[in-house]
Amino acid sequence: MTDEEIVRYVVSRAVWAPSVHNTQPWRFTIDGPRLRVYADPGRRLAVADPDGREMMISCGAALFTIRLALRSLGYIPETQVLPDPGQPTLVAQVSWRDRAAACELERRLSGHVLIRRTHRGAFDLEPLPANALAALHDAATRQGTTLRVVADDGQRATLAAAVQTAEHQSRRDGDRLRELARWTPAPGSVRDDGVPATSYPARAERTLPYFPARDFARGHGWGTPPISPATSHRVAGVAALLTTTADRPADWVRAGQALQRIALTASACGAAVALHSQPLELPWLREFLRTQLSDGAYPHLILRVGLVTQVSLSVRRDFGDVLFSV
Ligand SMILES: Cc1cc2nc3c(=O)[nH]c(=O)nc-3n(C[C@H](O)[C@H](O)[C@H](O)COP(=O)(O)O)c2cc1C
Structure with missing residues (x-):
C-alpha cells in the first residue's frame, strides 16, 4: 500500500471512534509516512467542556483507533502525543516504518471498530x-x-x-x-x-x-x-x-x-x-x-x-471531509 492508501484506510476507521455528543472534534493531515491528529476547537462544547477535556478524550479515542488500524496492517506505529507545546491542538503525530504481524488480541479489537456502539x-x-x-x-x-x-x-x-x-x-x-x-x-x-x-x-x-x-x-x-x-x-x-x-x-x-x-x-x-x-x-x-x-x-x-440485545445506529462524517494533505 502507498502511504496515502494507508492513511485513507486508518482515518476511515478512526472516524468511528466515540466522541462527546458525536461532535467528531478532529481533523487529520497526511505528510508522507506521517499522520497528524488535530483537535478541532470549532467543534468543542463551549458550555459543557470549556477546557476542552472531553474534546481531547474524543481525539484520544481516534488516536487509539489509528494505532490499532496500523497494527492491523502489520505496521508498528511510532506515536508522539502533544509533540509541540506551541501547537496545543496538535494531539499526536504517528509514523510507521517497521513491521510486525498483528497479534490475536489486536486483530480481535480491530474487528470491532466499525460495529462497537x-x-x-x-x-x-x-x-x-x-x-x-x-x-x-x-x-x-x-x-x-x-x-x-x-x-x-x-x-x-x-x-x-x-x-x-x-x-x-x-x-x-x-x-x-x-x-x-x-x-x-x-x-x-x-x-x-x-x-x-x-x-x-x-x-x-x-x-x-x-x-x-x-x-x-x-x-x-x-x-x-x-x-x-x-x-x-x-x-x-x-x-x-x-x-x-x-x-x-x-x-x-x-x-x-x-x-x-x-x-x-x-x-x-x-x-x-x-x-x-x-x-x-x-x-x-x-x-x-x-x-x-x-x-x-x-x-x-x-x-x-x-450485555444488550438492542444495538444502536450512529453516523459519521466521511473520512474525506476530515483528512487533508500538507
Ligand atoms: C468524552 C465523551 C463523553 C461522552 N458522554 C456521553 C454521555 O454522557 N452520555 C451518552 O449517552 N454518551 C456519551 N458519550 C458517547 C457519545 O455520545 C458517542 O460516542 C457518540 O454519540 C457516537 O456514537 P457511538 O459511540 O455509538 O459510535 C460520550 C463520549 C465521549 C468520548
Missing part, C-alpha cells in the same frame, strides 16, 4: 462473561489509566445520585439545553454528526440504582422503540470510573485512548458500554467524585458495562 439505557440480566472484567481492567492499565469498578451498593447509589443530580441541573440550564439542541438532530436528518435518534431508546428504562441518560430527545418523543415490551428484568450493569493520576491535556488524551480500548474490549466480549459524563462536566460534582470515589485520582468518565 455506545449503549444507552438498561442491560440484560445475564452477567458479563468470565474474564471480561479482567480484560477491561487490563485495557485501561495498558493505556496508563485506571478503571475503578464501583461494586459496593452504597457507592453505586452515590455514583448514580451524582448522575441524577447533574442531569437534573443540566435540564434546567438554558445554555446547556441550547448546546445539546445543536447536537441532537431530529429523526430523518441528513446530518452526519450529532446524536441521531436511532442511537437512543424512546423510553428510559429505570434501573436500580438509576443512571439517567442525557435527554437527547428533549421532550420530542424521539428514539427507537424497545425490541420487546418485557423490560422488567433489566439492570444497570457493572458501574465504573475511568481515572488518571493527573489532569493535564496528555492525561485527557490517555483517557481517550483507554476509553476506546475498553469499549472495543467490551464489544469483543459480546458486551457494550454506556457512558455518563454529565457529573464530570460540573466542577463541584467532579471534585466530589474525585475525593469520594476515586481515591483522589481524576475521573474522566462514568461507564456502565453489560
